[in-house]
Amino acid sequence: MLANLLASINTWLAQEKSVKSIEKQAQENLKALSENPYPGRGIVMGRSAVGDLMQIYWVMGRSENSRNRVLLLDRADGEEVVRTAAFDPLKVEDPSLIIYNAMRQHGDFHIVSNGDQTDTVVQFLKEGNTVDEALASRSYEPDDPNFTPRITGIINDAAKTYLMWITRKHEATGLPEHSHGLWSKFAVDALGECIHTYRGDGSPLPPFEGRPYAVPLGEGVVSTAETYWDTLNPDNRVALVAKSIDSETGTVDYHIINALNR
Numbered sequence: 690m691l692a693n694l695l696a697s698i699n700t701w702l703a704q705e706k707s708v709k710s711i712e713k714q715a716q717e718n719l720k721a722l723s724e725n726p727y728p729g730r731g732i733v734m735g736r737s738a739v740g741d742l743m744q745i746y747w748v749m750g751r752s753e754n755s756r757n758r759v760l761l762l763d764r765a766d767g768e769e770v771v772r773t774a775a776f777d778p779l780k781v782e783d784p785s786l787i788i789y790n791a792m793r794q795h796g797d798f799h800i801v802s803n804g805d806q807t808d809t810v811v812q813f814l815k816e817g818n819t820v821d822e823a824l825a826s827r828s829y830e831p832d833d834p835n836f837t838p839r840i841t842g843i844i845n846d847a848a849k850t851y852l853m854w855i856t857r858k859h860e861a862t863g864l865p866e867h868s869h870g871l872w873s874k875f876a877v878d879a880l881g882e883c884i885h886t887y888r889g890d891g892s893p894l895p896p897f898e899g900r901p902y903a904v905p906l907g908e909g910v911v912s913t914a915e916t917y918w919d920t921l922n923p924d925n926r927v928a929l930v931a932k933s934i935d936s937e938t939g940t941v942d943y944h945i946i947n948a949l950n951r
Contacts, residue, residue, distance in 0.1 A: 708877055715880055715903040722883070722904070723920045727751070727890035729897075730803040732842040733917070734851050735881020738908040740936045742844055742851075742875060744801045745917055746791050747929040748773065754782040759947040760791065760928040769794065769941065771930050776949045786830055786837075792932060794941075797847040799934060803840050803886060804830065810843065820852060821869070828865040829858045834893040838886050846934055850874055853884055857896045870901070881906045909933060910944040918946045 722728060733745035750756040757780045763770045771792035775781045781788075789805040795814045800807050806827045813823035820843055830837040838857035845851070854869040882901035887894045907913040914931035921929070930945045 711880060711903055715905045718902050719904050719920060725889050726922045727887060727925055729886030731883060731885035732801055732840055733881045733883045733904055734842045734844060734853065735906050736875040736878050737906050737933060738879040740878050742846065742934040742936065743881065743906055743913065744799060744842060744844065744932045746801050747917065747921060748927040749921065749925045750927045751925060753780065755787060756927055757781065758787060758927055759949055760930050760945050762943055762945060771943065786832060792930065797845050799844040799846060801842045806839050806841055824854050824856065825867055827856060829856055838896050840884050840886060846939055853882060853901050855884060855897060879906050910942050914944040914946055
């Protein structure tokens with residue numbers, strides 16, 4: 690009896706130590722993100738400090754065409770969509786890779802991405818296919834010489850699980866290289882995982898490598914959005930949205946920040 694109790698206590702202490710280590714690393718990762726001049730477009734998914742599921746998406750840009758954007762929330766035909774839009778339509782040079790639906794929902798699936806693969810995922814799900822099949826059908830962006838990776842995050846609200854995916858150019862073959870995590874459980878409150886398109890600035894821009902990394906999350910969409918907005922490089926940040934999904938009711942809330950509206 691005593692031995693079992695001691696074993697349980699030791700397991701709990703080990704778990705607490707592991708969580709503290711992850712929390713410390715998450716803060717260090719957020720600081721590193723603040724020092725990155727150009728991570729590009731980014732996604733964060735995790736569980737807020739009050740236990741709600743959360744998604745964050747941000748847009749950065751260096752050219753006038755890229756910076757001429759805002760994020761908008763549309764509510765129509767029973768669906769909520771967060772999309773990019775031109776702030777000044779007269780200044781748009783090429784809308785093909787800068788105008789798209791960034792966040793959509795289909796049933797229990799909450800989809801966020803840095804391109805029109807958001808719509809690909811929804812269409813595949815409507816046809817009874819899988820998320821894996823949807824994303825495997827897409828390639829990286831054709832923006833030579835950067836060949837920007839496509840990054841996608843999906844939350845399954847019913848199962849409280851998530852998937853993160855990146856599709857980038859294979860250096861040797863030039864073919865699309867698909868990397869993704871398993872359907873993982875959200876394990877710890879106030880923690881999320883982050884992925885973005887680039888490691889930093891450069892010419893061409895160096896693509897993100899490795900696995901998504903741990904980052905901290907706040908209590909709600911407003912404070913969390915402001916934290917990440919303040920973290921992003923002020924010279925290159927364009928727009929950001931934070932989305933929360935109530936853990937009990939499934940109610941969704943958004944907070945959008947646009948540089949051109951502040």
